[in-house]
Amino acid sequence: MFETIFAIIIGLAALYIVLWIYILLPAEMATKRGRSAFGWVVLSLLFSPILACLLLLLLGDNPNAQRT
16 A cells, blocks of 8 residues: 555656656746747657757847846
8 A cells, every 4th residue: 555655656756847847947947038938848848858948048038028
């Protein structure tokens, strides 16, 4: 019984980490740089979250973005 509960907890933690890497991290980085979060999440899902994050770092802030 304990092994099953432990496996479920580990599985949920792994799912959260993967979700964070593939969706939340690129979306947060894009938003902070004034770029489309949706577009960068799609890019991350299609290619690689590492590639999306590296491109966001290389591109930097969007000079045309409106800051609030």
